[in-house]
Amino acid sequence: MELIQIDPYRWEIKKTGAMHVPARIYSSTALIDAVKQEEAYKQLVNVAQLPGIISVALAMPDVHWGYGFPIGGVAAFDLDTGIISPGGVGYDINCGVRLASTKLTLKDVQDNLETLAVTMQRNIPSGVGQKGATPLTNSELKKVMKQGSKWAIDKGYGDLSDALFTEEGGCMPNADPEAVSQRAMERGRPQLGTLGSGNHFIEIGLVEEIFDQATADAFNLSEGLVTIMIHTGSRGLGHQVCDDFLAAMTRKQSKDFKLPDRQLACALFRSPEGEHYFNAMACAANFAWANRQVLMHIARDVILNVFHISPRELGMHLVYDVCHNIAKTEYHIINGERKLVCVHRKGATRSFAPGNTQLNDRYKPFGQPVLIPGDMGTASYVLAGTETAMKETFGSTCHGAGRVLSRKAAVKASKGRRLREELESKGIFVRATGKLTMAEEMSEAYKDVTEVVGAAHGSGISRKVAKLRPIAVVKG
Amino acid sequence: MPFEVIEHTADTGIRVWAPDLPSLFSEAARGMLSQITELARVEPVRERTITIEGMDETDLLINTLRELLYMFNGEELLAAALEVEMTNGSAAKERIGYEKYDPRKHKLHMDIKAVTYAGGDIRKIPGGFEITVIFDI
Numbered sequence: 001m002e003l004i005q006i007d008p009y010r011w012e013i014k015k016t017g018a019m020h021v022p023a024r025i026y027s028s029t030a031l032i033d034a035v036k037q038e039e040a041y042k043q044l045v046n047v048a049q050l051p052g053i054i055s056v057a058l059a060m061p062d063v064h065w066g067y068g069f070p071i072g073g074v075a076a077f078d079l080d081t082g083i084i085s086p087g088g089v090g091y092d093i094n095c096g097v098r099l100a101s102t103k104l105t106l107k108d109v110q111d112n113l114e115t116l117a118v119t120m121q122r123n124i125p126s127g128v129g130q131k132g133a134t135p136l137t138n139s140e141l142k143k144v145m146k147q148g149s150k151w152a153i154d155k156g157y158g159d160l161s162d163a164l165f166t167e168e169g170g171c172m173p174n175a176d177p178e179a180v181s182q183r184a185m186e187r188g189r190p191q192l193g194t195l196g197s198g199n200h201f202i203e204i205g206l207v208e209e210i211f212d213q214a215t216a217d218a219f220n221l222s223e224g225l226v227t228i229m230i231h232t233g234s235r236g237l238g239h240q241v242c243d244d245f246l247a248a249m250t251r252k253q254s255k256d257f258k259l260p261d262r263q264l265a266c267a268l269f270r271s272p273e274g275e276h277y278f279n280a281m282a283c284a285a286n287f288a289w290a291n292r293q294v295l296m297h298i299a300r301d302v303i304l305n306v307f308h309i310s311p312r313e314l315g316m317h318l319v320y321d322v323c324h325n326i327a328k329t330e331y332h333i334i335n336g337e338r339k340l341v342c343v344h345r346k347g348a349t350r351s352f353a354p355g356n357t358q359l360n361d362r363y364k365p366f367g368q369p370v371l372i373p374g375d376m377g378t379a380s381y382v383l384a385g386t387e388t389a390m391k392e393t394f395g396s397t398c399h400g401a402g403r404v405l406s407r408k409a410a411v412k413a414s415k416g417r418r419l420r421e422e423l424e425s426k427g428i429f430v431r432a433t434g435k436l437t438m439a440e441e442m443s444e445a446y447k448d449v450t451e452v453v454g455a456a457h458g459s460g461i462s463r464k465v466a467k468l469r470p471i472a473v474v475k476g
Numbered sequence: 477m478p479f480e481v482i483e484h485t486a487d488t489g490i491r492v493w494a495p496d497l498p499s500l501f502s503e504a505a506r507g508m509l510s511q512i513t514e515l516a517r518v519e520p521v522r523e524r525t526i527t528i529e530g531m532d533e534t535d536l537l538i539n540t541l542r543e544l545l546y547m548f549n550g551e552e553l554l555a556a557a558l559e560v561e562m563t564n565g566s567a568a569k570e571r572i573g574y575e576k577y578d579p580r581k582h583k584l585h586m587d588i589k590a591v592t593y594a595g596g597d598i599r600k601i602p603g604g605f606e607i608t609v610i611f612d613i
């Protein structure tokens with residue numbers, strides 16, 4: 001198994017042995033060594049062996065070792081002969097990112113950034129075992145799972161237009177609450193409107209640099225203006241859905257296919273198990289959209305209160321909301337023909353090109369906004385989808401920086417350092433709920449997001465639009 | 477201690493060893509629970525018996541840990557100890573001592589979100605068995 005460099009941003013593994021298709025990794029000379037060391041590419045080779053995989057198994061520039069599928073993995077499957085895999089979506093179903101722009105500038109906020117971080121942390125339930133204000137009833141939760149963003153908007157969390165600025169309109173229509181276990185529902189009921197722990201966050205940022213003015217204008221992003229970014233997903237509900245179906249498919253697996261890794265457990269897309277998983281996954285995805293919709297609204301209220309301003313003065317607009325752990329049926333051109341296929345994106349973001357019918361009229365001339373969070377001390381990026389992504393990666397690109405240090409190693413490496421003060425001296429006010437979160441999430445624990453974004457831009461699977469710099473961060 | 481914590485780039489795990497399979501299950505349970513909380517402070521004031529199904533011993537062990545994790549994540553019950561009464565390769569009957577999670581009494585360490593198969597299968601070693609279990613956190 002050899003990684004062959006094709007050009008400055010592409011590496012390939014030839015189809016050998018049990019592989020049905022070759023594998024391709026989007027990377028750079030600076031990033032590829034870590035890929036080789038970590039053996040994430042071996043997981044990509046496993047993915048290439050799954051039934052019904054189309055064209056090529058793909059890894060995005062932030063690829064790293066995951067369960068079964070690598071994180072940063074993308075694969076499309078034939079609907080009739082192919083599979084759907086919970087491991088190809090990930091535990092945190094529809095983990096994703098939402099970005100809003102405002103009319104505020106640094107001058108408006110700089111004297112109160114610490115208060116903002118503290119108040120935000122107090123008002124947004126985060127950290128281990130935290131719950132939302134009131135647990136949902138089962139019937140209300142079922143509505144959330146059916147309706148996604150719309151449920152939250154109808155309840156007054158956000159604007160009517162928000163759904164237009166959300167991938168899939170904030171709702172996968174195949175959601176079927178009957179496919180979701182009682183256990184998954186129990187875990188979900190108290191967690192709507194909670195951030196969670198670990199790498200989930202709310203980040204107040206500034207637009208620091210614009211790479212493409214016309215697109216940035218369409219996305220409502222101007223240099224020097226304050227942004228709000230939220231990174232979270234479907235919480236315990238998504239985890240339980242994933243786990244329930246992994247367990248069930250593992251049991252059935254031994255009879256159906258021979259797989260190189262238990263964690264790749266899957267079912268034919270057109271089978272009762274495949275269909276149930278797809279419909280339960282959609283429920284968790286919709287829960288995640290409702291969750292981010294609610295959280296963004298709480299964050300907005302906190303900002304209004306801390307700075308004593310009106311919604312008009314804040315001038316908040318949802319830029320976009322993307323999911324980066326999902327399986328979807330989408331039309332793509334396969335061997336010259338337009339075909340509906342099941343695309344798995346695990347730690348990968350949709351990157352639809354200009355003109356795509358899935359985009360709203362405002363974004364159609366520019367391509368879909370792609371939101372790439374970095375670590376809390378560096379930067380985040382806004383990119384746009386491209387035709388190259390449509391041709392090569394089933395309309396997909398990277399999703400973030402990716403860890404390089406384990407949490408334990410990060411804690412060890414941070415010994416003796418005053419991380420909070422270090423960040424404050426750089427003008428970033430961070431509040432974390434977990435005792436060790438600050439150390440676990442330090443910049444050095446992550447790959448350089450600029451390098452990852454550079455490879456995504458350089459290879460053409462998305463293009464840079466704007467760079468954001470964090471100024472206040474709340475971590476779980 | 478018959479288990480050790482192992483490092484993993486994005487997550488965490490334990491390596492567990494024991495002279496026989498029933499004690500491997502008990503030690504794996506202890507290993508996972510002690511990542512979640514200070515296990516010494518959890519008392520088995522209540523007890524329940526469960527039946528776990530799986531395709532082989534590894535699947536049974538993973539499914540056992542899944543059950544304990546759900547007790548905490550879904551029911552707010554912290555297990556103190558687990559004992560295997562019977563296992564036949566595709567089902568296991570187990571007794572769990574537990575108590576209700578009390579935030580004043582039980583300090584939480586880590587938010588384990590799922591038990592994965594990523595650590596591989598149960599291995600036969602001289603004098604017993606071992607398994608590595610990786611947790612999604």
